[in-house]
Amino acid sequence: MAKIGQIELGEFPLLLAPMEDVSDPPFRAVCKENGADLMYTEFISSEGLIRDAAKSRQKLDIFEYERPIGIQLFGGDIGNMVQSAEIAAAARPDLIDINYGCPVKAVACRGAGAALLQDIPKMVKMTAEIVKSTSLPVTVKTRLGWDESTKNILEVAERLQDIGIQALSIHGRTRVQMYKGEADWTLIGQVKENPRIQIPIFGNGDIDTPQKALEYKNRYGVDGVMIGRAAIGYPWIFREIKEYLRTGQVAPPPTMAERVQATKKHFEFSIRWKGDRLGVFEMRRHYTNYFKGVPDFKPFRMRLVEAPTEADVLAILDEVADTYASVGVAV
CATH class of the missing domain: 3.20.20.70 (Aldolase class I)
Incomplete structure (x- = not known):
């Protein structure tokens, strides 16, 4: 111990x-x-x-x-x-x-x-x-x-x-x-x-x-x-x-749903702790890492880093979840 x-x-x-x-x-x-x-x-x-x-x-x-x-x-x-x-x-x-x-x-x-x-x-x-x-x-x-x-x-x-x-x-x-x-x-x-x-x-x-x-x-x-x-x-x-x-077993990597959920939790806490403007701005550095390796994610990433408000970011993240839901595999 x-x-x-x-x-x-x-x-x-x-x-x-x-x-x-x-x-x-x-x-x-x-x-x-x-x-x-x-x-x-x-x-x-x-x-x-x-x-x-x-x-x-x-x-x-x-x-x-x-x-x-x-x-x-x-x-x-x-x-x-x-x-x-x-x-x-x-x-x-x-x-x-x-x-x-x-x-x-x-x-x-x-x-x-x-x-x-x-x-x-x-x-x-x-x-x-x-x-x-x-x-x-x-x-x-x-x-x-x-x-x-x-x-x-x-x-x-x-x-x-x-x-x-x-x-x-x-x-x-x-x-x-x-x-x-x-x-x-x-x-x-x-x-x-x-x-x-x-x-x-x-x-x-x-x-x-x-x-x-x-x-x-x-x-x-x-x-x-x-x-x-x-x-x-x-x-x-x-x-x-x-x-x-x-x-001794390798756990499965996070699903897209888990990636989106963690990103949302991080983002929403950032808004509460830092305020709307700073919370939106400082979260932009994290999107690449949360979705690293996800195929064809660049258009979503560009939209996320340009999104001006909390509502815009959350809407895009919901769209991400919907878009990749049918794939149903971890990445």
Whole structure:
């Protein structure tokens, strides 16, 4: 049984990775419905929270059905990170997660995210101060290291555990790799095998099929896997992995009716949470993913991204369901 503090997550939990402009409440809702065991908010700027920036504050929105859920924070200033953790705790998440893995320039070049992999003493001090400031479990997401010559995750894991984090998620790439190439899970496995490590270790990177999830579970011994890009437009990845782990059978892919239903749920939640204009606009990025691989779908996609209102979008989605209903096969 994997546990973070007193939070029980099951035998082999599947985690939804925190992804900027993706892991918002509407997206989390469809992932939870399909089996995600632990989810995180989009990563939230500590400076934004302290400035009371509207966008940062909105990312604190969590809902009871999402539990357990963590709020993820990033920043380069220790005092600001401690203060933002206190603000985040007031939103009543189940845990606080610290982002030491984001590789994008806008974050890393400000001394936050993966930049802390170049300053382990500061990372340890920042984490220790946050752990002391809250009664919530504190977890960390990070990478193997900054570059090929500084893969320091074995040291990082021990030092962060020693100052009180209660779980560690590791992406199998360095910061320099960004999201290119293949994730290397070898060091993730070595962290898990280290007899000093007693906290749950979750692996992240390139888990995009049920078969790979089982293979990596057996090969590297991780306590669970974190899934990011493979869940975008395909929340069924969670149920498919669970079915495969349980039975060894590959679950059938979602039908068109299921694709339309999930898209509608995501879209309607987006309207309620973001408002009509923004909800319609920001949903446009998701249609390609929800209907990826569907034959002859391009005309519908073009209409969906041009549709100006909620009613227009829902009408087109109904038309999609009707058009493909007679096919009756999963795609």
